[in-house]
Amino acid sequence: MLIQPILFVVLIVGGTALISWPLGRYMTWAMDPQGAASGRPNAFTRLFQSIGGSVSARPQDWKRYMVSILAFNVVMFVVTFSILALQQYLPLNPDGKEALEGSLIFNTAASFTSNTNLQHYSGEVSLSYLSQLAGLMWLQFVSAATGIAALAALARGLAGRKLGNFFVDVQRASFLVLLPVAFIVAILLVVGGMPMTFNGAAVATTLEGVQQTIARGPVAAFVSIKQLGTNGGGFFGPNSTHPLENPSFWTNVVETVSIILIPMACVWMFGRIVGRMRHATVIFGVMLVLVLLRVAGGIWFESAPTQAFADLPIEQTTGNLEGKELRFGASAGPLWSVLTTSTSNGSVNAMHDSLNPLAGMMPMIGMWLNEDFGGVGVGMINMFLYIVVGVFIAGMMIGRTPEYLGWRVEAREVKFAILALLAHGLFILGGTAVFAATPWGADVLNNVGPHGFSEILYEFSSASANNGSGFEGLGDNTVPWNVATGIVMLLARFIPIILPLAIVGSLSAKRRSAESSGTLSVEGGTFATMLAATILVVGALTFFPAATLGPIAEHFIYMN
Amino acid sequence: MEALLASVRITVATMAICVAGYATAVWAVGQAITPETADGSLITRPDGTIIGSRLIAQPFSQPKYFWPRPSAVDYNAAGAGGSNKSPTSPDLTDRAREIVAAYRATPENPLPAELAAASGAGLDPHISERAALYQAARIAEARGLAEPEVEALVHRMAFAPGGFLTTDRIVNVLELNLALDGTGTPQQ
Numbered sequence A: 001m002l003i004q005p006i007l008f009v010v011l012i013v014g015g016t017a018l019i020s021w022p023l024g025r026y027m028t029w030a031m032d033p034q035g036a037a038s039g040r041p042n043a044f045t046r047l048f049q050s051i052g053g054s055v056s057a058r059p060q061d062w063k064r065y066m067v068s069i070l071a072f073n074v075v076m077f078v079v080t081f082s083i084l085a086l087q088q089y090l091p092l093n094p095d096g097k098e099a100l101e102g103s104l105i106f107n108t109a110a111s112f113t114s115n116t117n118l119q120h121y122s123g124e125v126s127l128s129y130l131s132q133l134a135g136l137m138w139l140q141f142v143s144a145a146t147g148i149a150a151l152a153a154l155a156r157g158l159a160g161r162k163l164g165n166f167f168v169d170v171q172r173a174s175f176l177v178l179l180p181v182a183f184i185v186a187i188l189l190v191v192g193g194m195p196m197t198f199n200g201a202a203v204a205t206t207l208e209g210v211q212q213t214i215a216r217g218p219v220a221a222f223v224s225i226k227q228l229g230t231n232g233g234g235f236f237g238p239n240s241t242h243p244l245e246n247p248s249f250w251t252n253v254v255e256t257v258s259i260i261l262i263p264m265a266c267v268w269m270f271g272r273i274v275g276r277m278r279h280a281t282v283i284f285g286v287m288l289v290l291v292l293l294r295v296a297g298g299i300w301f302e303s304a305p306t307q308a309f310a311d312l313p314i315e316q317t318t319g320n321l322e323g324k325e326l327r328f329g330a331s332a333g334p335l336w337s338v339l340t341t342s343t344s345n346g347s348v349n350a351m352h353d354s355l356n357p358l359a360g361m362m363p364m365i366g367m368w369l370n371e372d373f374g375g376v377g378v379g380m381i382n383m384f385l386y387i388v389v390g391v392f393i394a395g396m397m398i399g400r401t402p403e404y405l406g407w408r409v410e411a412r413e414v415k416f417a418i419l420a421l422l423a424h425g426l427f428i429l430g431g432t433a434v435f436a437a438t439p440w441g442a443d444v445l446n447n448v449g450p451h452g453f454s455e456i457l458y459e460f461s462s463a464s465a466n467n468g469s470g471f472e473g474l475g476d477n478t479v480p481w482n483v484a485t486g487i488v489m490l491l492a493r494f495i496p497i498i499l500p501l502a503i504v505g506s507l508s509a510k511r512r513s514a515e516s517s518g519t520l521s522v523e524g525g526t527f528a529t530m531l532a533a534t535i536l537v538v539g540a541l542t543f544f545p546a547a548t549l550g551p552i553a554e555h556f557i558y559m560n
Numbered sequence B: 001m002e003a004l005l006a007s008v009r010i011t012v013a014t015m016a017i018c019v020a021g022y023a024t025a026v027w028a029v030g031q032a033i034t035p036e037t038a039d040g041s042l043i044t045r046p047d048g049t050i051i052g053s054r055l056i057a058q059p060f061s062q063p064k065y066f067w068p069r070p071s072a073v074d075y076n077a078a079g080a081g082g083s084n085k086s087p088t089s090p091d092l093t094d095r096a097r098e099i100v101a102a103y104r105a106t107p108e109n110p111l112p113a114e115l116a117a118a119s120g121a122g123l124d125p126h127i128s129e130r131a132a133l134y135q136a137a138r139i140a141e142a143r144g145l146a147e148p149e150v151e152a153l154v155h156r157m158a159f160a161p162g163g164f165l166t167t168d169r170i171v172n173v174l175e176l177n178l179a180l181d182g183t184g185t186p187q188q
Helices: A003-031 A043-052 A060-086 A102-113 A129-158 A166-191 A219-228 A249-274 A277-302 A332-342 A357-369 A378-397 A411-437 A450-464 A479-508 A524-559 B001-033 B090-104 B128-135 B136-143 B147-157 B172-181
Strands: A203-204 A209-216 B040-046 B050-053 B126-128 B170-171
Touching: A003 A166, A003 A249, A003 A277, A003 B172, A043 A166, A043 A411, A043 B001, A060 A102, A060 A129, A060 A166, A060 A479, A060 B001, A102 A129, A102 A411, A129 A166, A129 A219, A129 A378, A129 A479, A129 B001, A129 B172, A166 A203, A166 A219, A166 A249, A166 A332, A166 B001, A203 B050, A209 A249, A209 B050, A219 B001, A249 A277, A249 A332, A249 A378, A277 A332, A277 A357, A277 A524, A332 A357, A357 A450, A378 A411, A378 A479, A378 A524, A378 B050, A411 A450, A411 A479, A411 A524, A450 A479, A450 A524, B050 B172, B126 B128, B128 B136, B128 B147, B128 B170, B136 B147, B147 B170, B170 B172
Parallel strands: none
Antiparallel strands: A203 A209, B040 B050, B126 B170
16 A cells, blocks of 8 residues: 555656656757857757847846846736737627626636636636637746746856846747647647547536436646646646546646656756756755655644544545545645645645645645745745755854855845745735734635635735645635735746846846855755755745634644 | 837737647647547547546536535636535535535434535536445435445546545546446546
8 A cells, every 4th residue: 555655756746756857858958059159059049039120139137137037027017918909899709608797707817817826717618719828828928938938047146147138038948938838738648538629618418307407618728837837727727636637547647747747857957058057956956855745744734634523424444535636546645735836836636625734734834935946936935045044054053155056155144035935925824814813804704714814815815926826625716815816926936036136136146156065065965955955944934824713723633 | 218129029820839839739738639628538438428527526416426525606617616605604614504405414424514514616527435335325226226336436436636645535426327328438
């Protein structure tokens, strides 16, 4: 009984780590074709410069790069907002979906622009195929591409080079990285039995003579980029638990691999651009250990049977099956729940609200830390923030000027890093406090007691981590929830992109010094331990009091 | 201003290639090599009306059919969802108590757990082999069949969804019921 879960985890996580190595190499070629050399731009770069126009042919400093990110994201938001708002007048609407409410449109556009994919609607109930594809799936490509572009720029800056040009980078990420990988995965999914049709819902008359309307649509294309771009917004309301969004054990394997593939490859891409592969290996190792600890915890806690059935004549040998699908096998749910929250993906293949209390805490911890692999591009950027803080603390401890890759880390950089990390805690804990204390939160809960508190805590964690999963019992399609989480998602998206770029701008204005025997090496076990300790102390302890009020309290009150 | 103009140009390019081109290409490949599943794995009667989808659970309550797992959305395939109840919730106990009564489960013959636990989307088309065998006696009685006949059908149609990576064999409820009615061809 123990061998299958271990084999399953090792094959999926280990297999993905193996594929991520060549993919990281390919992504470096795609995102940074010239490397350190300053030769003529290659054919792709020239093509992307001509699509972007004259502004995309000029090198950008960190401020221009940031303004370009914001300009493109404003256009992303406006375009999708318009498509969602006008869907009832637009084509590709075979089931006649009607107008959406205003605050829901705002929340959804903010959610997909920020790569969060928090969904306060149910896709098959509310959205036309055009809204799904041109509104949301488009953002699943370009919001992920925004993250990869920002990481490439950050890495170039740390390598002591110019940051590059956002308008070229975002096209490289969209067309050269995401598009080919998404196409391959989509074909695997469609061969695995997933629908890909533009026909509207099918109406069946069941064997017992009942009418059943079966929603379907262009699912495979959507789900592929949803998984790969750490987006997570499902075509159907219940996401990849839905049999048409995840038809078999094998599609589930493909989708699980797709969750962590590009986030893993981003670490290798960072290492190659910076030119420090041993350093990248140490970072990768720290991330992997943090993920595997939570995976082990999740599978262990989820093997406890459904507590609500304890006094009834029901078998108690198969673990908790509420909210799970049988075709994926027993450990698929907890493994996915950890990977999807480690990476800011937010898709689900089991209902997180129905996980056992401590198994449900594992995804929350993933969102609180938000860096062990993390979102495409931005996960590694979040890790950079922890590195800055970790290097600073280590420098204080040994009484030397903190340095990272030869750059002197001083008060200004540390302030920016801490600010970005504190914002995450403020959004989650502040938002939870306000909604737990008012009818905005208390009136829309699906569970009572500590689990109800967990629903609020999870929702704000998900919004601020740009994750998008939820304890979905929460009745969150209300104006206060739509507005509050919409604002949190946007702030929590752009603060941790802008501040790291500002740090790099500030670092690269200084003189770079050669590393000496007095410098803390970023390639060994000492650094790995220091980094992991920083993450746990700064990241996890911030949220420990909230955890005790939610999942930990629920565990000790109800579980035997 | 220049930045906005570049953004609009890139919007047009990505819409054309990553949305229109990509979705059309995936659709064309799907319709060409797996047209049946690409349309939703539908099963039709000889007269062309649709019975259902192989992948979507449908409600069964008559004694002569195998019953699927409970559904928090009453098998609504146009608005799927789970219960989203905590596994410690008394609401789940109440729901399970009714199901236990319907199956007449006893401590000596306890109910397989998934027959009391709703799936994530409320549309899980499968039950475990054990859960199907658990219902064999009722079906045999209702159809006037010998119980071993029903059990043999279950064994024939059950499969391990992930080969050696999964321990529990499962079986598709709709396909099982079609085979009982003699109108469907057993798969797997």
